[in-house]
Structure formats: C-alpha cells, structure tokens
Amino acid sequence: MKKHFTLTLLLVLGLLQGCNVAVLDPMSETAKEQTFLINFSFSLMMIVLIIVFLLMARFVWKYRETDKNKHVIPKDVKGNRKLEIAWTILPVLLLVVLAIPTIAITYDQSASSPAATEKQAGEIHIDVKAQQFFWTFTYENGKESSKELVLPKGKPIIFHLKSKDVIHSFWIPSLGGKTDVLPGKELVYEIDNPKIGTYDGKCAEFCGVNHTKMRFKTKVVSVEAYHKWLKK
Numbered sequence: 001m002k003k004h005f006t007l008t009l010l011l012v013l014g015l016l017q018g019c020n021v022a023v024l025d026p027m028s029e030t031a032k033e034q035t036f037l038i039n040f041s042f043s044l045m046m047i048v049l050i051i052v053f054l055l056m057a058r059f060v061w062k063y064r065e066t067d068k069n070k071h072v073i074p075k076d077v078k079g080n081r082k083l084e085i086a087w088t089i090l091p092v093l094l095l096v097v098l099a100i101p102t103i104a105i106t107y108d109q110s111a112s113s114p115a116a117t118e119k120q121a122g123e124i125h126i127d128v129k130a131q132q133f134f135w136t137f138t139y140e141n142g143k144e145s146s147k148e149l150v151l152p153k154g155k156p157i158i159f160h161l162k163s164k165d166v167i168h169s170f171w172i173p174s175l176g177g178k179t180d181v182l183p184g185k186e187l188v189y190e191i192d193n194p195k196i197g198t199y200d201g202k203c204a205e206f207c208g209v210n211h212t213k214m215r216f217k218t219k220v221v222s223v224e225a226y227h228k229w230l231k232k
C-alpha cells in the first residue's frame with residue numbers, strides 16, 4: 001500500500017512538471033485578468049465540490065446500517081418538487097455568475113475587439129512572424145530580433161501575429177495566454193501593462209521536429225531603455 005502511494009505521488013509529480021506555474025504569477029494586466037478567471041472558476045468549483053462531499057459524508061453516516069434499522073425497508077419516495085426546482089435553478093445561477101466576468105474579459109481581450117484593432121496613441125505595435133523553427137519580431141522602426149523580444153513596461157503592446165508555414169502558437173506564460181499563429185490570416189493579440197523582468201516565451205503548438213527550439217526570452221525594460229535598444 002505504502003509503495004503504491006509513493007509510486008502514485010512520483011507519477012503525479014512527474015506529470016505536474018509539465019505545468020507552467022508562471023501562469024499563476026501574472027506579470028501584466030492581461031495575465032492578471034486571465035488568472036482572475038482561473039481562480040474565480042476554480043473557487044466556484046471548489047465550493048460546489050466541498051458542499052457535495054460534506055453532504056455525501058453526512059448521508060453515508062446518517063443512513064448507515066445499525067442494529068436498529070437492519071430490517072427496516074425505507075419508504076419509497078417519488079421525487080421532491082422543492083428539491084428538484086432548487087437543484088435545477090442553482091446550477092443555472094452558478095453558470096450565470098461564471099459567465100458574466102468570463103464573457104466580459106474574453107471579449108475585451110479578443111483579437112477582434114475595437115481596443116485591439118483601432119490604433120491608439122501610446123500603443124506599441126510589434127509584428128510577430130512565426131516559421132519553422134524560429135520567430136521574427138519586427139518593431140515599429142523596422143528593427144528585427146529573433147531570440148529575444150524586448151518590450152517597454154507599462155504600455156499596451158499589440159502583437160500582429162502571422163505564420164509563414166504551419167500553425168504555431170505564441171505564448172509568454174507570465175504575460176498572457178497562448179494565441180494561435182495562423183498561415184494566411186493575421187491575428188491581433190494585446191498584452192497590457194507588462195512589468196519589468198525577463199520571461200520565457202515559446203511556441204505552444206507542436207509544429208514540427210524542432211518545435212522545442214522556438215523558445216525566446218522576453219525582456220520587459222523601462223521605456224527609456226526600450227527606445228535606446230531600438231536605436232542600437
């Protein structure tokens with residue numbers, strides 16, 4: 001028994017290695033909103049789970065077999081209207097509560113939202129081109145980089161994502177969720193208000209044998225340092 005437990009624990013830990021904890025430590029406004037959604041839906045789920053498990057434990061104990069009730073046959077009950085109504089309405093209410101922030105944030109962050117498509121002052125626009133097996137980042141003054149992506153802190157960064165060949169996926173876990181990069185169609189993705197730091201970025205869609213080589217470093221620096229770097 002003990003051996004099985006240790007083996008299972010090792011297996012679970014091994015599987016968890018693939019998880020990216022950076023997602024739960026958001027370093028931009030965009031990532032913060034996304035983490036809020038994860039935490040919010042997880043909390044709602046846990047509330048339901050805990051109530052169900054407590055009730056189950058209570059019923060298992062309450063209706064257990066004792067010497068007294070050993071030969072009693074329970075009364076056959078044909079439904080309970082109040083209960084039926086309650087457990088139909090409650091899940092609907094929970095879904096509504098879950099849907100409101102989810103829809104609001106998803107639409108606000110979506111590639112087709114007006115915030116993402118209309119150019120506004122103060123925004124930084126960067127072209128991101130994916131191809132097997134590297135990225136090309138093109139900045140507003142025409143400068144290009146590949147292994148590192150440099151961003152100014154505190155600004156809305158608008159990425160214009162394009163692929164030269166197959167489907168890739170642009171992902172900087174600390175700064176925001178993944179977005180597909182498609183051949184033949186430009187997608188727009190915004191990362192708002194990143195904090196200073198260096199973050200891992202990668203391709204999150206298996207795109208061929210050297211897929212794992214599509215890693216890059218994202219450096220978020222001060223606005224002055226960013227302009228200095230651009231001129232270099």
Ligand SMILES: [Cu+2]
Pocket residue numbers: 130167168169203204205206207211214
């Ligand atoms: Cu790729």
